[in-house]
Amino acid sequence: MATVNDVVIKIATVNGTGSASANGLLMKSIFRMGIPVVGKNYFPSNIQGLPTWYEIRVTGDGYQSRSNRVDVMVAMNAQTYARDLAEVSEGGWLLYDSTWPRSKLLDRDDVTVLGIPLSKMCNEHFEGARARILMKNIAYVGAVAALLDIDLDIITKLLEDTFASKPKLIGSNMEAIRMGFDYAIENFVCPLPSKVAAMNGTDGNIIIDGNTAAGLGCVFAGATVGAWYPITPSTSLMDAFRSYCLKYRVDEATGKRTYCIIQAEDELAAIGMVLGANWNGARSFTSTSGPGISLMSEFLGYGYYAEIPAVIFNVQRTGPSTGMPTRTQQSDILSCAYASHGDTKHVLLFPSDPGECFTMAQISFDLAERLQTPVMVLSDLDIGMNDWMVPEFELDESYTPDRGKVLSAEALEEMDAFYRYLDVDGDGIPYRTLPGTHPKGSYFTRGSGHTKYGAYTEDSEAYKEVVDRLLVKWETARSIVPEPEIRYSKSNAAAVISVGSSDGACKEALDQLGAQDVALNYCRMKAFPFSDAVRDFIEKHEVVYVVEQNRDAQLRTLLMLDSDVDPAKLVSLLHYDGMPLSAEFIVERALAEQSKGRAT
Amino acid sequence: MSYISKPKVAHPNLPRNTLGLTARDYEGTVSTLCAGCGHDSVTAAIVQAVFELNLEPHMLAKMSGIGCSSKTPAYFVSQSHGFNSVHGRMPSVTTGANAANRTLTYIGVSGDGDSLSIGAGQFVHAIRRNLNMCYIIENNGVYGLTKGQFSASADIGTRPKKGLPNQQEPIDPVSTALSLGATYIARSFSGDKEQLVPLIQGALLHPGFSLVDVISPCVTFNDHEGSTKSYAHTREFYHHVVDADYIAPAEEIKAAYEKGSAMSVELHDGSKIVLHKIDNDYDPTSRAAVFKYLRERFNAGEITTGLLYIDNLRKEMHDLMGNIDTPLSEYPLDKLHPGKEELKKILGRYR
Numbered sequence: 001m002a003t004v005n006d007v008v009i010k011i012a013t014v015n016g017t018g019s020a021s022a023n024g025l026l027m028k029s030i031f032r033m034g035i036p037v038v039g040k041n042y043f044p045s046n047i048q049g050l051p052t053w054y055e056i057r058v059t060g061d062g063y064q065s066r067s068n069r070v071d072v073m074v075a076m077n078a079q080t081y082a083r084d085l086a087e088v089s090e091g092g093w094l095l096y097d098s099t100w101p102r103s104k105l106l107d108r109d110d111v112t113v114l115g116i117p118l119s120k121m122c123n124e125h126f127e128g129a130r131a132r133i134l135m136k137n138i139a140y141v142g143a144v145a146a147l148l149d150i151d152l153d154i155i156t157k158l159l160e161d162t163f164a165s166k167p168k169l170i171g172s173n174m175e176a177i178r179m180g181f182d183y184a185i186e187n188f189v190c191p192l193p194s195k196v197a198a199m200n201g202t203d204g205n206i207i208i209d210g211n212t213a214a215g216l217g218c219v220f221a222g223a224t225v226g227a228w229y230p231i232t233p234s235t236s237l238m239d240a241f242r243s244y245c246l247k248y249r250v251d252e253a254t255g256k257r258t259y260c261i262i263q264a265e266d267e268l269a270a271i272g273m274v275l276g277a278n279w280n281g282a283r284s285f286t287s288t289s290g291p292g293i294s295l296m297s298e299f300l301g302y303g304y305y306a307e308i309p310a311v312i313f314n315v316q317r318t319g320p321s322t323g324m325p326t327r328t329q330q331s332d333i334l335s336c337a338y339a340s341h342g343d344t345k346h347v348l349l350f351p352s353d354p355g356e357c358f359t360m361a362q363i364s365f366d367l368a369e370r371l372q373t374p375v376m377v378l379s380d381l382d383i384g385m386n387d388w389m390v391p392e393f394e395l396d397e398s399y400t401p402d403r404g405k406v407l408s409a410e411a412l413e414e415m416d417a418f419y420r421y422l423d424v425d426g427d428g429i430p431y432r433t434l435p436g437t438h439p440k441g442s443y444f445t446r447g448s449g450h451t452k453y454g455a456y457t458e459d460s461e462a463y464k465e466v467v468d469r470l471l472v473k474w475e476t477a478r479s480i481v482p483e484p485e486i487r488y489s490k491s492n493a494a495a496v497i498s499v500g501s502s503d504g505a506c507k508e509a510l511d512q513l514g515a516q517d518v519a520l521n522y523c524r525m526k527a528f529p530f531s532d533a534v535r536d537f538i539e540k541h542e543v544v545y546v547v548e549q550n551r552d553a554q555l556r557t558l559l560m561l562d563s564d565v566d567p568a569k570l571v572s573l574l575h576y577d578g579m580p581l582s583a584e585f586i587v588e589r590a591l592a593e594q595s596k597g598r599a600t
Numbered sequence: 601m602s603y604i605s606k607p608k609v610a611h612p613n614l615p616r617n618t619l620g621l622t623a624r625d626y627e628g629t630v631s632t633l634c635a636g637c638g639h640d641s642v643t644a645a646i647v648q649a650v651f652e653l654n655l656e657p658h659m660l661a662k663m664s665g666i667g668c669s670s671k672t673p674a675y676f677v678s679q680s681h682g683f684n685s686v687h688g689r690m691p692s693v694t695t696g697a698n699a700a701n702r703t704l705t706y707i708g709v710s711g712d713g714d715s716l717s718i719g720a721g722q723f724v725h726a727i728r729r730n731l732n733m734c735y736i737i738e739n740n741g742v743y744g745l746t747k748g749q750f751s752a753s754a755d756i757g758t759r760p761k762k763g764l765p766n767q768q769e770p771i772d773p774v775s776t777a778l779s780l781g782a783t784y785i786a787r788s789f790s791g792d793k794e795q796l797v798p799l800i801q802g803a804l805l806h807p808g809f810s811l812v813d814v815i816s817p818c819v820t821f822n823d824h825e826g827s828t829k830s831y832a833h834t835r836e837f838y839h840h841v842v843d844a845d846y847i848a849p850a851e852e853i854k855a856a857y858e859k860g861s862a863m864s865v866e867l868h869d870g871s872k873i874v875l876h877k878i879d880n881d882y883d884p885t886s887r888a889a890v891f892k893y894l895r896e897r898f899n900a901g902e903i904t905t906g907l908l909y910i911d912n913l914r915k916e917m918h919d920l921m922g923n924i925d926t927p928l929s930e931y932p933l934d935k936l937h938p939g940k941e942e943l944k945k946i947l948g949r950y951r
Binding site for chain 1: 656657658659661673674678679680681682683684685686689691692693694695696697698699700701703704721722724725729918921922923924925926927928929930931933935936937938940942943946947950951
């Protein structure tokens with residue numbers, strides 16, 4: 001195996017030992033050499049002591065997904081040596097701490113095992129148990145740098161940037177890196193045949209996770225009220241919002257806060273607060289994950305029926321029930337689309353990477369206020385908590401928020417009477433008023449049956465008039481939500497449909513299949529309800545592979561329910577083991593389906 | 601809930617407040633509750649309280665959950681925005697609404713089922729945050745709309761219309777609120793408007809969480825002999841501990857109180873609440889003393905009423921957080937938006 005800028009490094013450590021900063025250092029150094037990287041963190045639902053892995057895919061081609069390959073395994077956790085060795089691809093390398101030699105590790109003759117006495121070296125060089133553990137992790141960065149030919153100057157510069165406020169740490173960290181580096185140079189043939197080489201593939205890009213991007217997006221969208229209940233993997237979204245607010249949301253004149261973040265008692269309360277704040281005219285949002293959506297459902301139905309804007313970020317994790325909180329899935333598609341009892345449906349947005357988490361934050365508030373309804377942004381753990389290389393976020397200077405149809409005091413003054421639920425414009429969207437604007441604007445917000453005038457009703461016709469008008473609004477939503485991304489190159493071909501974080505793996509798979517003369521068209525959904533373009537796309541194809549990360553083909557079900565397409569055309573490719581999707585999986589399944597198709 | 605508006609016939613001699621409005625202007629639609637329901641008396645007390653306070657109707661927000669009590673915001677101040685939320689969730693909606701706009705006056709009307717069972721969690725946490733609102737519990741010990749099941753405030757031994765007496769410990773909203781640190785705690789009786797109106801007025805003006813627990817008998821399901829929440833039982837065991845008078849900003853204290861029994865609490869708008877204590881030794885500012893007193897009187901079978909506890913020093917939610925006085929909902933976006941240059945700087949850290 002000899003490759004340049006196409007190598008997967010996987011680091012096996014124990015959580016709570018500071019390995020995250022070592023792994024970040026390694027990945028970012030490669031990124032700063034101008035080489036595209038993908039970082040994936042496989043961590044346990046635990047604070048300290050359990051196995052954890054970090055995977056760095058160096059991809060000169062700039063792909064966004066993980067690869068099933070492992071070329072270099074950095075095995076720093078004796079508990080998982082056996083499975084780590086088993087995972088190394090043929091012809092790969094395994095680096096381990098040979099302070100305590102393990103003959104078993106030599107079991108595979110297709111893998112080169114490299115022993116480096118990291119603990120011994122660190123125990124000799126550093127004082128204190130904690131420092132020794134931390135430095136052992138930093139030392140393997142040095143060894144990997146030597147093995148892969150990573151520029152030491154770039155690592156030094158990165159350390160200086162990282163520890164700018166704690167310069168003392170730079171010296172000791174560099175010492176540990178040097179130690180690992182020198183040992184590798186002296187004892188192994190460096191670099192390995194698979195290595196990195198500086199290139200120009202990262203200009204204009206950043207490395208960021210989706211939760212940080214979404215939190216930042218909310219700041220730029222003008223959100224002022226965040227209400228939430230902590231839940232993995234969404235917590236870092238509100239944390240990011242808070243950290244930017246601390247800096248950017250201080251009133252110049254008074255020094256007081258221009259935002260309000262409330263840690264609620266549970267998700268029932270979090271969504272209640274979001275509805276209350278939006279009802280009162282603030283841009284307000286919550287961040288949560290699947291179990292939180294279950295708890296929020298009653299209020300989501302209220303928001304739909306009483307027509308109150310709300311933005312909900314659902315960073316999906318593996319279900320059902322508590323499931324695997326630190327693993328990824330796209331398994332809340334149906335529960336979000338139809339959250340709550342009764343005839344209820346919700347507008348959904350599907351970001352595919354952190355860049356879209358940023359832009360869709362703004363879009364979600366605009367849609368929620370324009371449509372006067374809850375809008376859910378369905379991110380997932382893979383997008384939300386992993387490090388993605390994406391183009392630097394752009395801001396449209398001309399952007400003004402769409403606050404929707406809100407009547408001013410002046411407008412109310414001139415009206416004879418205001419009625420909350422009249423479809424004045426024929427788009428199914430009524431006018432609303434904010435409390436405190438004008439006595440004429442008052443109305444009674446209720447989840448019980450109401451007439452188009454806003455009054456309580458148990459009259460069949462008056463009830464139907466309102467719920468039928470909500471369908472008109474639904475069609476308006478269909479016409480204004482973000483259009484799908486479509487790649488159409490060949491007629492009569494089969495096609496792939498995907499959503500969210502499946503996008504990167506799908507695009508890479510399409511390239512691989514194209515190289516094997518299997519050309520597939522592609523459509524990536526960005527929103528629900530599905531625009532007419534989605535139905536047209538499906539109609540143009542005989543077979544459409546629907547790629548998604550859940551067991552029950554939820555996206556396919558939603559396509560059948562909302563688009564009136566022939567279900568026989570929709571063939572599911574389902575990935576739901578909790579790991580991020582890879583291109584290899586799609587290629588293998590798509591080829592299998594293609595050959596089945598030819599056989600019949 | 602009623603959708604029948606009351607005919608607006610303004611008698612020329614009806615008294616007007618400083619806004620030129622009559623008490624009729626603070627009414628709502630016709631109540632659909634049972635004739636004689638305590639809740640209608642509470643509604644009337646609210647109307648009188650806000651009329652006398654000269655509150656601009658559109659600056660009041662009426663919040664509720666689900667149940668007989670939660671229907672009542674439709675029956676007062678039609679020119680205020682109302683939010684009839686889902687069961688037990690009025691506190692969270694009010695928290696969010698208040699977060700967005702702290703300049704409105706929030707009145708929440710809830711019941712014993714809405715606040716002490718399904719909504720106990722939210723009730724508790726609104727108190728912890730010292731949310732600035734007037735929180736009224738219309739407490740009748742039963743579920744009315746589902747036809748007479750006991751609620752969590754039912755006393756041990758109280759009898760239902762049909763079936764066996766309650767054996768479970770009641771949850772007392774007053775001592776619960778006291779243990780959680782509510783800053784204004786009152787109890788009254790729907791049949792005692794003279795006591796109730798100033799208690800509501802104080803609660804509306806108090807800058808923090810104000811609880812007014814009102815025993816409000818259910819004439820249909822809990823007004824029989826053997827019930828401890830009936831009109832007859834409440835009248836028999838009802839004790840004024842501390843009465844309150846609301847004194848408007850420029851007004852003078854005219855009533856003569858017995859020496860040592862009066863205590864004046866200044867409110868942020870310059871108005872005052874004058875507490876006159878029936879028992880001179882009672883200290884409504886000592887949490888420990890109030891707790892002991894309430895427990896002893898409860899054990900003696902008494903229903904203690906009045907402004908039972910007040911803490912005028914603790915900051916309300918926004919001030920605890922250091923939030924701006926302007927409503928967040930009105931803060932201009934260009935000031936909320938850090939701008940293109942700042943975005944570049946922020947993203948620099950991710951390179």
